[in-house]
């Protein structure tokens with residue numbers, strides 16, 4: 522299976538459908554130096570999974586310029602949902618805020634500026650969905666906290682989890698061991714049911730089990 526060809530096909534098929542797309546969002550962002558944001562098919566997946574699961578309270582780890590948060594907020598706005606998103610780069614967070622205002626979703630997004638390692642243990646609310654998209658080296662470090670922060674029946678989505686097997690730019694190779702560690706943690710954890718989808722650079726979806734119910 523040629524993943525790149527498949528992704529191109531999907532991208533072409535949907536390119537005129539989305540009102541918000543990654544290229545336009547990035548082009549209209551003044552700040553040009555930032556970590557890449559999710560692919561359009563991952564943004565579409567997030568919107569679908571929020572709708573299917575009726576998620577209202579969302580935690581995003583890794584805001585960047587706010588593309589994924591804006592995509593999710595478009596859906597959440599209709600259902601009076603809310604996103605908390607965490608970013609430690611102040612310039613990037615400022616740009617994300619401007620993008621939220623421009624897109625009309627600033628009222629439902631709370632951006633916390635600081636290190637996710639410090640902020641996450643201090644959160645005292647439970648979430649319907651957590652989108653993990655921070656520095657990949659933090660995925661295994663924050664995994665247990667993420668599961669604890671989910672409500673029973675809550676969903677963890679993590680981006681880039683097929684880094685070990687895709688044709689990855691060598692500049693990101695140092696991140697592969699952390700993703701491999703994370704994937705094993707997810708696969709062996711009894712509190713969740715999970716799989717990895719071959720969209721974008723790989724997306725993990727994990728469901729926190731309800732008490733006494735196995736999927």
Ligand SMILES: C[S@@+](CC[C@H](N)C(=O)[O-])C[C@H]1O[C@@H](n2cnc3c(N)ncnc32)[C@H](O)[C@@H]1O
Nearest residue numbers: 558559583584585588589608609636637654656
């Ligand atoms: C892949 S980008 C997020 C992309 C975003 N989710 C999107 O698709 O629009 C990861 C972001 O995490 C931020 N980051 C990295 N390490 C962090 C940390 N320890 N705490 C908070 N943010 C961090 C980076 O500055 C970067 O903007």
